[in-house]
Amino acid sequence: MQEYKVAIIGGGIVGACLFSDLTRKGVSCVLLEAASDVSNGSTKANSGIVHAGYDPEPNTLKARFNIRGNQLYPAMCARLKVDILQCGTLVVTDEENRNGLNELYERGLENGVQGLRIIEREELHTMEPNLAEHISCGLFAPTGAVISPYLTCIALCEEGVINGGEVKLNFMVDKIEKNEEKYQIFAGKDSVLAEYVVNCAGVGANTINALVGAPEVPMKYVKGEYLLLDKSQNGFVNRPIFPLPTKMGKGILALPTLHGNIMLGPTAIPCEPHDTATTEAGIATIKEKVELSVKTPNYKKVIKLFAGVRVISGDDFVIEKMEDSHFFYTAGICSPGLTAAPAISEYLVEKLQEDGLEFEPHEFVQRKPYVCTEKMNKKELKELIKNNPTYGKIVCRCEKISEGEILEALASPLKPTDVDAIKRRVRPTMGRCQGGFCLPKVLKIIATYHGITLDDVQLNGENSQILIKE
């Protein structure tokens, strides 16, 4: 049986940050993920904003880790070689609600957000020409940014693997036994041993806590639906545009993605833990509410609807250690959890060390980014194709993704097998046609690479095959 110092349960952004931090400190570490790829929970379906930190109530874990996480992101993205768009964020409103904006500004100052300023109508409409006419003032936070949440999570896990850690996919933890000083963690008949366990299971946090007798954390689930517009709408907004936040959340926003799409959403609808269905009512709400901040978007350019589930536990994050044990748990990591994750990990590393975990000197190995032919100049591309002609065969016409890029993703450290796992790494099927043209080719490349039949290729995890028979 394989044995590790630390087992992390859950490959979302929190588990991934911790996995990367511990492996870089030379700790033998395994990341156990129930799904067929990491980043398959809340981390794959959110706004991707690295929040500045004016929104959380002062003196909460949310405020503390939001601010620290925001500070850690630029260096983390540089180390991982993933993109971050340092565009800032804007909260906008009309004259009637100016007091609310001022309060948000004051809260931001109290939380320690740098560079915040209130912007008046003329400057605001120059920065963002598609704001709704009635918008007269805004709060600009230059430290706000946009990332690709799933690629960042994948990159962290890849970094952990190349620095000596192990990721076990399709490992749904269903039993934990404590034998003297070690935990035996099971997924069916498979199991691993570890001295320390950290529960980062998001929606599944209480299930894992129950396996070791740790307290049940009160949780509720709130769905956020989105509309994604194609790249022809690039520039509709230049940074995330929020309305004034309310107790119900940050409201419906319009924002650019890292790849030049525009995203509208999310809604906030109480739901069951795994309910990511999109609804007509949700779409109607997005359309109605987004136009309180911006001019009417071109809805003909919508290419995708999707939803993510927030896991909320009271007013703050829960990050605890179970008494008389080496079992730590996180729960209720809702927004700004993506932003806070590197800081939550930093805190957990500190707590693990206080609990006796030792670090080993370790020579850091840097992760290589995926080749992106679209970003290359003609000379670089010509050279690449000369050395490897598969980079010259375009498979996904919308996103201009070559066969070589897909093959490279298939060979990457986590050895992804599903269509969506490849999509999250190098973007085939992500464009206007949503796979209408390239999906058969992508299936064939995956099947050939893994030596399986076309009808064995899954979309996203078990029982999601695309073809019933060849």
Ligand SMILES: Cc1cc2nc3c(=O)[nH]c(=O)nc-3n(C[C@H](O)[C@H](O)[C@H](O)COP(=O)(O)OP(=O)(O)OC[C@H]3O[C@@H](n4cnc5c(N)ncnc54)[C@H](O)[C@@H]3O)c2cc1C
């Ligand atoms: C609509 C929406 C918008 C958001 N926007 C933002 C934003 O712009 N900025 C921001 O900072 N935050 C945002 N958030 C919050 C952010 O997405 C979450 O805080 C963050 O993704 C939580 O990460 P996590 O690792 O805790 O959980 P998850 O990403 O859910 O990961 C938990 C993992 O545990 C795995 N798991 C569960 N049970 C088991 C088991 N038994 N065995 C093994 N594995 C298991 C799951 O498969 C999953 O992969 C948003 C959230 C939503 C839903």
